[in-house]
Amino acid sequence: MSEKILVIGAARSGVAVSKLLMDCGKAVILTDNRPEDVVLAEFPQVRETLAELEVKGIETVFGRQIDTKVINEIDRVVTSPGVPLTIPIIAEAYRCGVPVIGEAELAYCMTKAPFVAITGTNGKTTTTTLTGEIFKNSGRKTYTVGNIGDPISNYVMEAAPEDVFVTEISAFQLETINKFRPVASAILNLSPDHMDRYGTMENYIAAKARIFENQRGEDFLVLNADDEQVCELGRQAQCRKYYFSLDKKVAQGAYAMDGGIFINDNESVIPICRIEEMGIKGPHNVQNALAATVLAYFMGVDVVSITETLKSFGGVEHRQEFVATIDGVDYINDSKGTNTNAAIVALNAMTKPVILIAGGYDKKEDYSEFIEVVRKKVKRMVLVGATASQIEETAEGQGYYSTVRVGDYDEAVKVASECAAPGDVVLLSPACASWDMFDNFEIRGQVFKDLVKRIGSN
Template sequence: MDVKGKSILIIGNARSGIAAAKLALNQGAQVWIYDGKAYEKWNEEIQKHIQEMKKQGIGFILGEEPELENIDLVIMSPGVPLDIPCVKKAKTKGIEVIGELEFASRFCKAPIVAITGTNGKTTTTTLVGEIMKSYNPQTFVVGNIGRAFSEDVLTIPTDGIVVAEVSSFQLETAPTFHPVVSAILNITPDHLNRHHTMENYCACKYQILANQNTSDFCVLNSQDTYFKEAKEKAKGQVITFSLKEENLSSVFLQDGKLIENILGEKNSICEVNELKIKGTHNIENAAAAIAICRAFGVPISCIREALLAFKGVEHRTEYVTTKKGIDFFNDSKATNTDAAIAGLMGLSVLGKPIRLIAGGMDKEISFRPWTKLFKGRVAKVYIIGETKEQLMKECEEEGYYNYQGFITFEEAIHAAYRESQSGECVLLSPACASWDMFESYEQRGELFKEIVNHLEG
């Protein structure tokens, strides 16, 4: 992609936007970053960073609407919705609007493996990344997982591999994005506050398939509700995975073993009890990773070795510490109902009463499939955030009344610890986005760990 001499407007002064701005500047473009947050409202550290970028030649428009005269391209950060006024105006004027993922991909010379889905993306992407690195050390893990594609794309060699976690937010602005192996792990209701309907949300997920051809591969979950619909839209060769028997999938669970049969010959990868990651959802993530890597041509020996060494992902049912016989787990990555269900059920196998810290930003989804699982598993729910009233109401609708609302995160944690007994566990698994109280689910999880580690033991 040639952007030399072009005028580019980046929307969003966060990691993705900054990475895209630096990439565009490196390629000879004139670059401005727009953010609706005024300069004086940024903290001192970010203000200093803004001044440094200005010295590099990046312009800033903060707190006021940007003029679009002479703008050739608009690049969106994934967290910014497409219905803001300046984006609508840009589209009206015929200016191309793409996302940071799309922008970076236009400079990429290496094959891309892309993974999306409502739940399990981060664990599966991390696991695929570890397997691919054992196969090819020139593997770069990027995208929604925390490292912007634009940060690495110019250093990725032609014989390297890109493993990208991609969200619906990124895919809705990725018109030419082309992975050689794509994967849709699952689709359940999420982000309806942004996408408004399941039809829109699914359409964003299916964009991962749009530019593939018959020489590419598409990995799908044969047990997922939207499997048939996704399969119909797939242009690449479809490889399936599930925890059912082999007649349904190319990678499957049989007699406690993960088996792959992609090339028509059964190969046992490992026994489930050999895995360090526990829970049904993690076995499914492992099956998906096997399917993705085998589709790419990775030898079974590399897959098995990396799979057995994998210890899991930070903020996803992550063990923190034990105090006075009480175990603490950080599942801050559970930002929707299905992810929280996976965390709850995965931890329930320990047989310990769970004290659950839940709640956060309203994503306009129901908690009922989750709250109906509380009886017999959850000793008490400690509720925070803007979904507090909804969560209380849906607990009661399921006949569960052992809950309490809290104003602050810290109060909820201290109360859970104070009321816990030895042999119980405290689980942070919000089922909500973090943005009503935190900058990210990572910040929420880090604060949880910090508070927990400072509790008197």
């Protein structure tokens, strides 16, 4: 009798998992508590695959919580990253001893190709994309996947043992691993995020730490030498460790010094690239480049491929993405600034006076440190979304009164453009998730870009 698997969440990874399992002859139930039309409106790219699966006989349950009694006929549960592990169906699976895993675990167990896994609070997508480009430019077949938006499951059946998966992996995804063992992993930084899910920083860090829990022997972990919490966490690892640093030389790893990036490999110092030659700019991107350099170099990638990619790589969408200059005002899309630390990084990267658009879904963050930077960098802050009043109250409590609250993004972009003078920057860096108004940060960023283009066409 075929193994029967319940897949929870019908977005990109859930549909990809369902297709992989059905292609392998498994019986699949796919469930999502949102109506099917809502899912397809948010993720139109899954429409064709979902229709194909329905023709093949997949069982689907949309628009409601699936009955927990179904667990009696299920052999395994595969859950999507955004699904809390406390919902009734998953709680029942745990109670009945039915294994609950995520896509990363499933994919890892179904391929012989090695994994390079990257986590951290900020910089994951840029570092993952850059690392993937370095591997590709070295001539190795590379799949850049995971939390970055392209499901791992799409490529499991085609990947050869000599290929490599470069994977962005979130704390949510790490909650549901068991055997997942990357040959190389990286923790870029740690700062408060997703407190609505984890409650405490300790719980959040514990989830991140799972990235290296199965690493042993010749596996290696890359750590940010400038982040005390990362270094402390790394002491638990039972594999090789390499480091990267913006401000000091490291014995094994990469560092920035005298305007350049260098690798130190057993006291053999190898110059990689001048920072001014890099395609991505700002101290945070130097950190991302350092991490990617360490991962690639100690995975055996040649120095020339690393250097050339650092020079040619221009960044990724929604991460301090230049949109347009209109009437002397630059418009920058940093919709991926989904927490206060990311927004602080974006603000510190700006060299011109800033009109900031901020606010969104409440992840239970403290905005005090964020407001300290706002006071120094921001001429006017346009607040929108569920946290608008909270951020405004925090700002006023710290003596910053240059705020205006608006009801939607049309108004936010309009007001921001009216506040800006030639030589200013209108920066979307919300310091919050998008889920109060948008299904994801990509849609939020695209809405911002469309509204900016509308201003430019007037």
